Amino acid sequence: MELTLWTYEGPPHVGAMRVAASMEGVHYVLHAPQGDTYADLLFTMIERRDRRPPVTYTTFQARDLGGDTAELVKRSIQQAVDRFQPEALLVGESCTAELIQDQPGSLAHGMDLGVPVVSLDLPAYSKKENWGAAETLYQLCRGLLKDLVPPPGTAKPGPERWKQENRRPRVNLLGPSLLGFRCRDDVRELRSLLADHGIDVNVVAPLGARPADLIRLPAADANLCLYPEVAGPLCSWLERNFGTPVVRTVPIGIGATAQFLRELSSLLGLEPPELREADRSSRLPWYSKSVDSTYLTGKRVFIFADATHAIAAARIASRELGFTVVGLGSYSREQAREVRAAAQELGLEALISDDYLAVEQAMADAAPELVLGTQMERHSAKRLGIPCAVISAPLHVQDVPARYAPQMGWEGANVIFDSWVHPLMMGLEEHLIGMFRHDFEFVDGHFSHLEGASAPALQPPATAAGEAPEVTPLSATPEGGALRWTASGEAELSRIPFFVRGKVRRNTEAYANERGVAEITEETLYEAKAHFSR
Amino acid sequence: MALTSTLPPVLRESGQREVFCGLTSIVWLHRRMPDAFFLVVGSRTCAHLIQSAAGVMIFAEPRFGTAILGERDLAGLADANEELDRLVGDLLARRPEIRTLFLVGSCPSEVIKLDLAKAAERINTRMQGRVRVVNYSGSGIETTFTQGEDGALTSLVPLLPSSPDPQLLIVGTLADGVEERFLTLFARMGLESVRTLPPRQSTDLPPVGPGTRLLLAQPFVADTVRALERRGAQRISAPYPLGVEGSCAWMAAAAAAFGIDPQRVAEVLDPLAERGRRALEPLRRKLEGKRLFLLPDSQLEIPLARFLHRECGMELVEVGTPYLDRQLMAEELPLLPEGTQLSEGQDVEKQLERVRASRPDLVVCGMGLANPLEAEGFATKWSIELVFSPIHGCDQAADLAELFARPLNRRELLQWN
Numbered sequence: 003m004e005l006t007l008w009t010y011e012g013p014p015h016v017g018a019m020r021v022a023a024s025m026e027g028v029h030y031v032l033h034a035p036q037g038d039t040y041a042d043l044l045f046t047m048i049e050r051r052d053r054r055p056p057v058t059y060t061t062f063q064a065r066d067l068g069g070d071t072a073e074l075v076k077r078s079i080q081q082a083v084d085r086f087q088p089e090a091l092l093v094g095e096s097c098t099a100e101l102i103q104d105q106p107g108s109l110a111h112g113m114d115l116g117v118p119v120v121s122l123d124l125p126a127y128s129k130k131e132n133w134g135a136a137e138t139l140y141q142l143c144r145g146l147l148k149d150l151v152p153p154p155g156t157a158k159p160g161p162e163r164w165k166q167e168n169r170r171p172r173v174n175l176l177g178p179s180l181l182g183f184r185c186r187d188d189v190r191e192l193r194s195l196l197a198d199h200g201i202d203v204n205v206v207a208p209l210g211a212r213p214a215d216l217i218r219l220p221a222a223d224a225n226l227c228l229y230p231e232v233a234g235p236l237c238s239w240l241e242r243n244f245g246t247p248v249v250r251t252v253p254i255g256i257g258a259t260a261q262f263l264r265e266l267s268s269l270l271g272l273e274p275p276e277l278r279e280a281d282r283s284s285r286l287p288w289y290s291k292s293v294d295s296t297y298l299t300g301k302r303v304f305i306f307a308d309a310t311h312a313i314a315a316a317r318i319a320s321r322e323l324g325f326t327v328v329g330l331g332s333y334s335r336e337q338a339r340e341v342r343a344a345a346q347e348l349g350l351e352a353l354i355s356d357d358y359l360a361v362e363q364a365m366a367d368a369a370p371e372l373v374l375g376t377q378m379e380r381h382s383a384k385r386l387g388i389p390c391a392v393i394s395a396p397l398h399v400q401d402v403p404a405r406y407a408p409q410m411g412w413e414g415a416n417v418i419f420d421s422w423v424h425p426l427m428m429g430l431e432e433h434l435i436g437m438f439r440h441d442f443e444f445v446d447g448h449f450s451h452l453e454g455a456s457a458p459a460l461q462p463p464a465t466a467a468g469e470a471p472e473v474t475p476l477s478a479t480p481e482g483g484a485l486r487w488t489a490s491g492e493a494e495l496s497r498i499p500f501f502v503r504g505k506v507r508r509n510t511e512a513y514a515n516e517r518g519v520a521e522i523t524e525e526t527l528y529e530a531k532a533h534f535s536r
Numbered sequence: 537m538a539l540t541s542t543l544p545p546v547l548r549e550s551g552q553r554e555v556f557c558g559l560t561s562i563v564w565l566h567r568r569m570p571d572a573f574f575l576v577v578g579s580r581t582c583a584h585l586i587q588s589a590a591g592v593m594i595f596a597e598p599r600f601g602t603a604i605l606g607e608r609d610l611a612g613l614a615d616a617n618e619e620l621d622r623l624v625g626d627l628l629a630r631r632p633e634i635r636t637l638f639l640v641g642s643c644p645s646e647v648i649k650l651d652l653a654k655a656a657e658r659i660n661t662r663m664q665g666r667v668r669v670v671n672y673s674g675s676g677i678e679t680t681f682t683q684g685e686d687g688a689l690t691s692l693v694p695l696l697p698s699s700p701d702p703q704l705l706i707v708g709t710l711a712d713g714v715e716e717r718f719l720t721l722f723a724r725m726g727l728e729s730v731r732t733l734p735p736r737q738s739t740d741l742p743p744v745g746p747g748t749r750l751l752l753a754q755p756f757v758a759d760t761v762r763a764l765e766r767r768g769a770q771r772i773s774a775p776y777p778l779g780v781e782g783s784c785a786w787m788a789a790a791a792a793a794f795g796i797d798p799q800r801v802a803e804v805l806d807p808l809a810e811r812g813r814r815a816l817e818p819l820r821r822k823l824e825g826k827r828l829f830l831l832p833d834s835q836l837e838i839p840l841a842r843f844l845h846r847e848c849g850m851e852l853v854e855v856g857t858p859y860l861d862r863q864l865m866a867e868e869l870p871l872l873p874e875g876t877q878l879s880e881g882q883d884v885e886k887q888l889e890r891v892r893a894s895r896p897d898l899v900v901c902g903m904g905l906a907n908p909l910e911a912e913g914f915a916t917k918w919s920i921e922l923v924f925s926p927i928h929g930c931d932q933a934a935d936l937a938e939l940f941a942r943p944l945n946r947r948e949l950l951q952w953n
């Protein structure tokens with residue numbers, strides 16, 4: 003039993019819904035009580051979909067439990083097939099139905115439905131949403147393709163067979179799904195990137211695919227595993243059974259996009275991409291080199307996201323923007339190994355957790371100047387008064403913008419530059435306004451441009467939004483003795499930009515403790531500053 | 537009751553429902569009682585439901601949470617009980633400001649027969665009065681949406697002190713401002729002894745006894761009423777305080793139950809009613825003759841339909857309700873126009889077919905259905921907003937009507953050429 007206040011991921015059947023709702027011609031019969039129909043709003047409200055997800059719920063009630071819930075399941079399946087005439091049917095259960103063991107999958111297999119049926123076994127008490135999405139995509143493809151798997155020993159077609167077949171090379175884009183971060187735009191960006199390199203797209207799945215498209219998956223020369231959280235198991239299975247090689251580099255950021263193109267070209271036997279392509283195609287390299295960006299140097303960033311976006315963000319932040327990554331973590335346990343490796347490269351220990359309070363604590367301890375995270379970190383960062391950009395699911399309606407805003411490819415790098423640097427600029431502006439707040443022109447109330455944030459120089463940001471014990475800067479020494487800030491010390495501290503103020507306060511207190519100083523004056527603060535900048 | 541015979545037979549549906557479960561009511565109950573914590577004992581689905589219904593993560597540490605059952609808890613109930621005690625212990629240690637802890641049952645906890653009443657007893661003994669622990673079920677196999685509040689309030693009834701004194705007890709959550717307004721108005725009529733359930737502090741429980749008369753602010757508190765009646769209270773039969781008519785009748789019924797001079801009541805209410813109707817007038821012009829379809833969701837559908845028809849002139853195409861409680865609707869049903877088609881329960885696909893066939897001007901529905909219906913060309917109003925907004929009382933009648941007029945106004949405002 004585990005106490006959860008806010009969760010990063012829903013239950014695994016929500017992952018299955020993401021796959022079903024992403025596709026055309028697929029219907030999902032879910033054995034579940036009525037309350038579970040809340041999941042529809044994830045699609046109709048957050049993604050603003052114009053249709054309901056293709057899901058039929060049995061909505062069994064307590065009074066059904068004594069009787070024949072299996073009959074109810076069969077009735078629901080038959081009605082769903084009659085009404086929606088799907089090309090493939092997914093059948094599964096949510097947490098409660100798992101306990102009553104009606105085995106809806108076997109029931110469906112026992113019916114004469116005339117459509118391919120894939121039974122989903124998604125353990126609700128041990129697995130979560132992304133795992134459920136990956137398992138569903140894999141089971142669905144396996145169900146549709148298993149009779150087409152060549153017998154063992156058959157020669158696998160090479161990734162260069164397009165040359166013999168006298169056609170352009172073609173690849174599958176695997177993993178984009180609804181409720182994934184910017185998937186819709188990433189697909190469009192990658193389509194154009196691949197087209198520029200003479201590569202065709204065979205199938206995109208699950209987003210926009212029909213069951214018949216999944217049957218064409220093995221016709222690709224390579225699979226691009228764009229979101230390993232969703233497409234990892236499918237890519238491995240296709241590689242093992244059909245010999246389709248996988249490109250696992252996720253093209254988010256300049257370096258990763260270039261690396262992705264190099265890998266793909268060499269795999270397919272294409273000319274290597276031109277070296278200056280990045281400079282020609284994206285503004286990020288020049289914007290980052292331009293003198294205006296000097297102030298970005300060494301900015302402390304804290305990153306927490308799904309594995310795909312956390313790893314990508316760490317690479318961009320450290321190599322392409324000159325930030326210092328002070329924390330890196332992910333809630334994707336299935337990809338923990340990759341996140342740990344990325345953290346290690348930066349001399350950090352990865353935080354793998356789905357407890358947002360632990361993440362908030364780690365954030366506070368790292369005293370970052372910028373947070374790159376999910377909506378949860380956005381709220382934590384707001385409480386701590388730190389600028390934040392959202393880089394990953396779980397989604398809020400704001401994360402599905404009307405404009406074209408990919409993360410992948412050259413345009414994705416442009417979007418990332420803008421959306422990460424913008425909150426920093428806002429922070430800087432906030433500081434400037436704070437510095438001039440004693441000038442007579444300053445009118446109270448014209449203080450903050452930051453959405454909902456409190457005026458940071460006037461009021462400690464930590465007291466702004468939350469209601470219960472907040473993560474606040476330490477105010478007692480580790481030994482338990484009280485440290486006191488004198489008026490001059492506090493005044494000096496308030497002159498420090500709010501986004502580093504927490505760190506300066508902490509350092510000064512540590513310094514004071516070390517020296518046994520009980521009162522912190524402005525001099526103590528400067529002594530500490532000199533001490534730590536050695 | 538004789539009047540209801542003019543209604544055609546209720547359409548009883550038993551297909552797929554598209555309604556939240558009772559856990560959802562935690563979203564407003566935890567705001568009503570800031571010193572209480574709602575701990576759902578359930579699954580990741582339950583946690584995700586509340587999070588999705590609550591919308592945004594506003595609080596660092598909200599006053600609700602989910603004890604998510606793991607495989608080990610399912611394997612042995614002994615372990616599950618031990619785990620629950622440990623988890624509650626940690627929670628209460630971390631959150632010393634909590635005075636009342638609601639253990640909220642879910643479908644999984646009900647199915648594995650985890651005894652939360654026993655758990656509450658155990659923890660109560662251990663906490664020795666520092667915190668009061670009660671339990672109820674908000675599970676989707678037993679409760680819909682607003683019914684969760686009924687469970688929560690019922691669980692408080694045994695804790696209410698006894699008192700034989702005459703008092704009016706308003707049952708069901710009202711917005712704080714609305715509640716204050718009602719108290720002021722009752723005081724003007726000379727009715728001073730008025731209490732509310734739920735109270736604003738979970739420890740400030742109203743007494744109950746033979747002198748207590750119950751006035752229902754919400755139509756979904758049937759079990760609470762029965763429990764209070766067992767403690768000697770008597771229910772005042774009245775329509776619900778939605779709209780000018782409903783609100784006046786509701787207050788007047790309470791005043792009558794305490795023998796207050798009708799003259800005095802009229803002196804207080806008449807000017808209010810007059811003003812309320814004046815405020816409603818422009819909205820009535822907007823809504824008059826517009827056809828309304830209510831899908832079952834909040835259990836407020838019948839009183840809303842009554843208000844929108846009688847005071848705003850809307851035509852009722854179908855009035856759906858998750859369940860029809862004839863006793864608690866006894867004053868409402870006769871006020872519906874002749875021929876109103878009521879439906880109880882749901883078969884969502886069939887109901888949507890009826891929506892498409894009847895082409896109403898406005899559909900009241902849950903959040904899962906709103907955008908798809910908008911995309912099909914229907915104006916919609918989400919019902920969940922009705923349980924979060926101050927909509928009760930004469931002074932709120934125009935605001936309530938405005939909630940329904942807004943989607944129609946918006947459609948007229950938008951132009952694309």
Ligand code: SF4
Binds near residue numbers: 037559
């Ligand atoms: S319907 Fe049952 S399982 Fe689903 S969220 Fe509600 S209580 Fe939990």
